[in-house]
Amino acid sequence: MTRARRRRIIRVQRTGTGLALVAAISFIAGMTDAIGLRLSGDFVSFMTGNTTRAAISLADGDLHHGLVLLGAVLVFVLGNAAGIVVAHLVQRRMFGVLAGVAMLLSLASMLQDPDLHLLRFYMVVLSMGMVNATIEHIEGLPIGLTYVTGALSRFGRGIGRFIMGERKMDWTIQAVPWLGMISGALCGSVLGLALPGDALFIAAVLTLFVALSTLLMRRTLHHRYNQRIARATGTK
Template structure:
C-alpha cells in the first residue's frame, strides 16, 4: 500500500467517524429541542427563533416573555463558553463535554416543573449550548450541531458552486446535521407526547451512552473534531 493510499484511507476513516458523531449529536439536539418546545413553549437550542420571538414579545408589551427569551439566549451563549472550557481542560474532550451535558439534562429532569419551570428550561438551554463544543469541525469543515440554518446555507452554496463547474463535494456533509436534527425532532415529538416531562430522562441517558461510546474512539482522534486553543500571555509591562 502506498503512503498516499494509506493517508486517504485514514482521512476517510476520520471523516466517516466525524459524520457519524455529528449525526448522533444533531439527533440529540433535535430531540431535546422538540421536547423542550413541548414543555416550555419556547426553543431550547434555536436561538434565531428565540431572538425573533423576543422582538415580537417586546413589541406586544409582553415583558416577562421577552426577558425569558433574552435570558435563554444569554444562557445558550454561556453554555457554549462552558463547553469550550470543559473541552480545553479535559484529555478526552468529547467524552467530558457529553458527560457534562448528560449530567445537566439529568438534573433538569428531576427539577419539579410546577415549582421551578424556568430553572428547568434554562438548564436544558445550558446543556444545548455546551453540546456544541463536542464537535466543531470535521476535516476543517465547520459544523453546527444545534442550529442548521448555516449548514443549509453552506449546502445550498455548495450546490451553486457545483452547478457552475466546481467538482469538490465536501459541502455535502452539511446536510448531515439537518437530517440528524429532523429525525431527532420527530423522535422527540413522539416521546414528548407520551412521556411528557419524563422524556428528559431519555435524552440524558442517550447523551451519557454516547459519551461512553466515544471512549472507544482511537486516542489520535479525540482532539480532531475540536478547535485548538492557543493561550498567549500578555508580556509583562
C-alpha cells in the same frame, strides 16, 4: 501500501467517525429541542427563533416573556463557553462534554415542580449550548450541531458552486446535521407527547450512551474535531 494511500484511508476513517458523531449528536439536539418546545413552549437550541420571539414579546408589551427569552440567549452563549472550557480541560474531550450534557439533562428532568420550570428551561438551554463544543469541524469544514441554518446555507452554496462547474463535493456533509436534527425532532415530538415527565431523562440516557461510545475511539480523535486555542505569547 504507500504513505499517501495510508493517509487517505486514515482521513476517510476520521471523516466517517466524525460524521457518525455529528449525526448522533444532532439527533439528540433535535430530540431535546422538540421535547423542550413541548414542555416550555420555547426553543432550547434555536436562538434565532428565540431572539425574534423576544423582540416580538417586547414590542407587544410582554416584558416578562421577552426577558425570559433574552435570558435563554445569554444562557446558550454561556453553555457554549462552558463546553469549550470542559473540552480543553479533559483528555477525552468528547466524553467530557457529552457527559456534562447528560448530567444537565438528568438534573433538568428531575425538576417537575411548576415553580422550577424556568430553571429547568435554562438548564436544558445550557446543555444545548454546551454540546456544540463536542465537534466544531470535520477536516476543516465547519459543522453546527444544534442549529442547521448555517449548514443548509453552506449546502445551498455548494449546490450553486457545483452548477457553476466546481466539482469539490465536501459541502454534501452539511446534510448530515439537518438529517440528524429532523429525525431527532420527530422522535422528541412523540416522546414529549407520550412521556412528558420522562422525555428529558430518556434524552439524557441517550446522550450518556453516545458519550460512553466515544471512549472506544482513539484518544487523538477527541482532539481532532476541535479548534485549537491560540494562546497569546509575550515578547521580551
